[in-house]
Amino acid sequence: MSKITDMTDTHNWSGQRLVTADELLFEAPREKHFMTGSEVLKEAVKRCTVDASVSYPITPQSEAAHLIGELWAEGYVGTYFRGENEFGVMSEVAGCAMAGARTITTTSGPGTLRAMENFAQWSGTRIPCQLILMARGINSPLTIQPDNLEVSYMLETGCQIWYAENVQELFDMSIAAFVVAEKPDVHVPIITVVDGFFVSHTREAVMLPADDIALFPYEPYKSPLPPIDSETPPGRFLRDPFVMKSNYISYATHASWQFEIRSAVERSRPYAEHFLDGLVHTTGSEDAEIAFVTCGTASHQAKEAERELMKLGIKSKVIKLRTIRPFPEEELITALEGVKHIFVPEFNVVGWLEKEVKKALYKKTEADIVGGPRVAGGMSMPAEAIIKEVMEKINPGKGA
């Protein structure tokens, strides 16, 4: 087992050479591998000098959690333990991060909701931990199928939310996520989302840098809140009598605190812009009048539809949102210039992304926004379903 005392100025406890995020993400040579999302997450964590990881099983993230456990056994992760349940896990993650540890955990579906109180507490205490959310259904009758409805519950927790489309993005994003979350002026938790099974359990080609390099360790003394120690117990700031009362000063404090958390997420924009190469990625025809606004694997399906529509002589484009919090409003508006029809394909029943898009575009576009196609409960979304939606809109009554 690794010890923090094994760390030197140039190498971490497992002997990996310490490098900057730019070197790890952009400059180091890469080799092709063929891996599942869970395996790729293990590879990412291996290169992040992670101090602590807390696990609890729930499909589809169990395998990722167990693979991070293997990393601990191999000496790459400082400490690793299993929580009592998801609420316990997220509380323990908070404890690790407040004490100054670079901390990661994973969860899925109902586990996310069971732990819900903690996410707002995470952001309120400005810990820079990372949650890999491998999305799955949350409803009764219980399902393990991929469905990203739980993301809608996470939107107002005050955490940053990034969304990866495939295994390659999961690898790169989960490394960049630590770097951005730990910037002193950001320093709020980050939730890196992938669609469960579609990404966690499918094997794809992925380009990885060598595993003998890793990120520099987290520097807790650059935290905007002092890390806990014997003089600074956790939650000390919560106990001020003025803050706990219901009066004007309490109101002022809480309002300022909440605006500050959201301001911290806003400050992440330039860093995310750099490490993600833009907050939105656009593919397809630049002069298209039809656009798909997507995130996650819906982007992949929309790209399939875009190619098929091109064969029919219909130009379209796919605007993939890589961050949901902060929401890339300006980038989206720019990418939608000249577009007349906007479609928002989603893997959930409520259409949370459609709501986000409509809110961002209210009175800022004359394009017609269609919230669909939408599938739920883990059903796949074939390109034909997207094409059908488009044809019914632009060619009413005649179908695809």
Next chain:
Amino acid sequence: MANQGPAYYSPYPAATYEGVITPPEGKALLLEEIVDEEIAMREIAKVMLTKENATIFPGPQVLYGFNEEAKKKATLIKEMSEILNANMIPMYDYRPKYPKIDAEVEINPNHPNLTIWHNNIKAAIFIGVHCHYANVALKMVRSETDCYTVAICGLSGHEDAMATLRDQHSSELEKFNKIAREVKKELGL
């Protein structure tokens, strides 16, 4: 109510909501304008030397001698207060205060406006305060008072202050003190 800065009309202002974020490395922020560090230092010195009851609020990172840099900074801040003719009201730590804070002797991050009202402070420098507490306090001060706030930060700066200097270590504080002396002389003070 607040009468300065880009978030003038918001009861609980947050500069990021107006599109203002921390300055890039090597630069400073005056309200929403990104300027050279020296320009900001001159403006800060001028404001501190000309406003009523100018006060420096040193935080735990410069009040406690946990390393040599902190000790050096503390000495320079004391010198700064003499150059600027400024009072000093410390933010010792972030502990709850029972039964109430004493606004005469310290400023609390959760209700900084009390200290500013009580002492009729019209210009203030926050220095050595952990960033989150500085930002919470700065938002409230902007909202509740007409105090001109300055953040002198060792990290990325604070867009909620009217003037922000970032990456300020002892060498930068020495530079600030030198500039402040020049400005004081120019103003004939």
